[in-house]
Amino acid sequence: MEEDAGKLIHDEWEDCSLVDYNRSGVPLIEIVSEPDMRSAEEVIAYLEKLRHLMQYLDVSDCKLQEGSMRADVNLSVRETGGSLGTRTEMKNLNSFKAISRAIENERERQIELLEQGKAVDQETRRWDDNKEYSYAMRSKEDAKDYRYFPDPDLPPVHVSDTWLLEIRKAQPELREEKQQRYQEEFGLPLYDAQLLTESRCFAALFEETAVLFGNAKKTANWFLVEVLRLMKEKGMEAEQVKFSPSHLAALLDMVEKKEVSPQNARKIFAEIFDRDAEPRSYAEKNGLMIVNDTGLLKDTVARIIDENPEAFAELVGGKDKVLGFFVGLIMKELKGRVNPADVRETLKKQIERRKTQETQEI
Amino acid sequence: MDLQALTALELADKIKKRQVSVLDGVKSVFEQIEKKESRVHAYLDIYKKEAYTRAKEVEKGIADDLYNSPLAGVPIAVKDNICVKAHPTTCASKILGDFIPPYNADVIDRLERAGMIIIGKTNMDEFAMGSTTETSAYGVTRNPHNPEHVPGGSSGGSCAAVAAGEAYLALGSDTGGSIRQPSAFCGVTGLKPTYGTVSRRGLIAYASSLDQIGPIGKNTADCAALLEVIAGHDPLDSTSLKRDDIQFSRENDRGIVGMKFGVPKEYLSEGLNPQTKAAFMEALKVLTGMGAIVEFFSMKTTEYMIPAYYIIASAEASSNLERFDGVKYGYRAAEYEDLHDMYRRTRTEGFGTEVKRRILLGSFVLSSGYYDAYYLKALKTKNLIKQEFDKAFADYDVLLSPTAPDTAPRLGESLKDPMAMYLGDIYTVAVNLCGLPAISVPCGKDDKGLPIGLQMIGDCFMENLSRQPAELPDFPALSAYLLRRLGGD
Numbered sequence: 001m002e003e004d005a006g007k008l009i010h011d012e013w014e015d016c017s018l019v020d021y022n023r024s025g026v027p028l029i030e031i032v033s034e035p036d037m038r039s040a041e042e043v044i045a046y047l048e049k050l051r052h053l054m055q056y057l058d059v060s061d062c063k064l065q066e067g068s069m070r071a072d073v074n075l076s077v078r079e080t081g082g083s084l085g086t087r088t089e090m091k092n093l094n095s096f097k098a099i100s101r102a103i104e105n106e107r108e109r110q111i112e113l114l115e116q117g118k119a120v121d122q123e124t125r126r127w128d129d130n131k132e133y134s135y136a137m138r139s140k141e142d143a144k145d146y147r148y149f150p151d152p153d154l155p156p157v158h159v160s161d162t163w164l165l166e167i168r169k170a171q172p173e174l175r176e177e178k179q180q181r182y183q184e185e186f187g188l189p190l191y192d193a194q195l196l197t198e199s200r201c202f203a204a205l206f207e208e209t210a211v212l213f214g215n216a217k218k219t220a221n222w223f224l225v226e227v228l229r230l231m232k233e234k235g236m237e238a239e240q241v242k243f244s245p246s247h248l249a250a251l252l253d254m255v256e257k258k259e260v261s262p263q264n265a266r267k268i269f270a271e272i273f274d275r276d277a278e279p280r281s282y283a284e285k286n287g288l289m290i291v292n293d294t295g296l297l298k299d300t301v302a303r304i305i306d307e308n309p310e311a312f313a314e315l316v317g318g319k320d321k322v323l324g325f326f327v328g329l330i331m332k333e334l335k336g337r338v339n340p341a342d343v344r345e346t347l348k349k350q351i352e353r354r355k356t357q358e359t360q361e362i
Numbered sequence: 363m364d365l366q367a368l369t370a371l372e373l374a375d376k377i378k379k380r381q382v383s384v385l386d387g388v389k390s391v392f393e394q395i396e397k398k399e400s401r402v403h404a405y406l407d408i409y410k411k412e413a414y415t416r417a418k419e420v421e422k423g424i425a426d427d428l429y430n431s432p433l434a435g436v437p438i439a440v441k442d443n444i445c446v447k448a449h450p451t452t453c454a455s456k457i458l459g460d461f462i463p464p465y466n467a468d469v470i471d472r473l474e475r476a477g478m479i480i481i482g483k484t485n486m487d488e489f490a491m492g493s494t495t496e497t498s499a500y501g502v503t504r505n506p507h508n509p510e511h512v513p514g515g516s517s518g519g520s521c522a523a524v525a526a527g528e529a530y531l532a533l534g535s536d537t538g539g540s541i542r543q544p545s546a547f548c549g550v551t552g553l554k555p556t557y558g559t560v561s562r563r564g565l566i567a568y569a570s571s572l573d574q575i576g577p578i579g580k581n582t583a584d585c586a587a588l589l590e591v592i593a594g595h596d597p598l599d600s601t602s603l604k605r606d607d608i609q610f611s612r613e614n615d616r617g618i619v620g621m622k623f624g625v626p627k628e629y630l631s632e633g634l635n636p637q638t639k640a641a642f643m644e645a646l647k648v649l650t651g652m653g654a655i656v657e658f659f660s661m662k663t664t665e666y667m668i669p670a671y672y673i674i675a676s677a678e679a680s681s682n683l684e685r686f687d688g689v690k691y692g693y694r695a696a697e698y699e700d701l702h703d704m705y706r707r708t709r710t711e712g713f714g715t716e717v718k719r720r721i722l723l724g725s726f727v728l729s730s731g732y733y734d735a736y737y738l739k740a741l742k743t744k745n746l747i748k749q750e751f752d753k754a755f756a757d758y759d760v761l762l763s764p765t766a767p768d769t770a771p772r773l774g775e776s777l778k779d780p781m782a783m784y785l786g787d788i789y790t791v792a793v794n795l796c797g798l799p800a801i802s803v804p805c806g807k808d809d810k811g812l813p814i815g816l817q818m819i820g821d822c823f824m825e826n827l828s829r830q831p832a833e834l835p836d837f838p839a840l841s842a843y844l845l846r847r848l849g850g851d
Contacts, residue, residue, distance in 0.1 A: 147728035149677060154600060
């Protein structure tokens, strides 16, 4: 553990590197792995796992771009079965993609060197993701003598088994545990559980809504379709999504009770997503509730029929495709405040009546 | 009434009884400053106007029963390596010449809460490195007993201020004897508390594992009262202790009869001034005469104390002083070519010779290739020294020694031979290495009229032995007792 000294920013200006001191003094933990990984995919999988762990433990938001998670990659190549070769250390890796690219690039560079009969120098290299190229920063020869010694201002911390146990007990639910629970408790498929737990706050939002609404499966569907769609449209991260779970739960409840149509529900949700609108009052104010006014529905149906005599004749004549056209028109006229099923029902009644009328007239 | 004859506690008592005003006490100090400061030069900065304003405030605070400290209204001097908000804190170094801390050290907050009045900041060896107050970048301080001699160091300004009556009490810091040795040279009483008893937050670090702030006063009772004001746990210093035995001024009735004193016989070998030795032996005789048991014992690690101390202290200093780079605060060289040249020139111009010497020594012993041979070995030596002290405290209640092997040297004498100056710390450094409490009390004078100090070393937390009142004596009370018997009080 150490204090963050700051972050160097290299590639944004041509001729200089700048220092961002915003993170100075922030606690920093360095985790060093063994030389266990054999490919860029394994490295990314390892880092993803670490990132989720750190996020779920609320240790860090782990944003590579902002420097709250950083990775230096030590890499060496060898012939199959041979012993580990000379390694280089790669710095300035600001995204998982950059890490992946840097690993591929460095692997190729080292293999090329060895195939040319040259040696790999043990050195620190800096990755330039814009140019997809790395160059040597410093070699072992000019390594600094940091003169490290135990800091007397930091007394030793004894980590007892009891303390460890307490921490384990107080530890929040981790991602894998959450996924397991979503599958068992909510009956969600693994894929959905993975998507929902991608970020801790996304999972929290989902869970709170699901508990309030009472149907986890329907809540999950809403999150995986509507919430993700709006996030993608607006280019937002899960941490930026800030609506109240109670508002979405109320909306889902209104859909369930057929108080709003699915189309209008999406409109209302856009308002919840953007400015945390209270769904019922918003729907009422903007006339988005389904009205159970049979008189209004009847009148509107009659009017639309009168306005489109030819189309209606076709419908009566048995052209069922035209039914959809009428339902659409009526829904539009009533701004979605009615149930499509009710519209269909009323229309059918009207058709029946006209048919009877026609028969009588003949 | 001659207020100068009063101790800090007596002054505070008269203030409390309204026989004397807070202003009177402050005035008496400024009268002495007027009379003596041009010769002594104990202070680097004097808060005259502020002290008078504060006196009125404290006067009212006492009337309103705001303070529960027995030292409310007492004027105090503060060593210039302790941060006082919005006032220069220089460590007597050019490199911090224009540094004004934006915060108070924990001890300063405590002084203010106790209703004490800060008179100013006192001179010292640069960054507390030195034993004479001659390494100050702002002129030497002279010994009030003889202006041709140094006051000792590094808290020389604080001890001279108390000795000259320019303050009733003072705060010093002690890394290897920096409170006790100048106290001995100036004929005052100075206590280095158990490591961790007083917060180091706001004390500009020299050697973090050894530094400790402590009280300097006219006698042990004053020191005990001041220690009670400044001691206490500080969550912002991770080496600060949670002690529940900080009622240092509490009386302890246990007599001296049967108490066991140990004297390391190696401390009395070559290098000890015969007059100092004679005064010390006289003190032992007094103790024996009172019924105490005094024994000599062997401290085999004695010859390793100075090397171990200077390696550890310099190593820590080299790290602590890295922050003075001309970037964040303090002095920066006026002309330079690039960043590294700026560092080099800033530090070359900003630090004095003794500080540079210790930074170089510290950097050397921590360098790869030398770390094991020097630094690590010094740490192991420190453990051996601690073991010997532990063994000694199994046999003795208190250990005794002269505070320093000689009385105050003449001005200019010590800087010619730094090695001799380091050897002068022989009796004091082990106390810091082991985190022990120790006090220096006056025990006589040499033929030039220069004071001699007696050092009493207690086991950890034994400043006050109230935790085990039946078995062990109260440290300050014991000292006060000794002091009365030895005629220094």
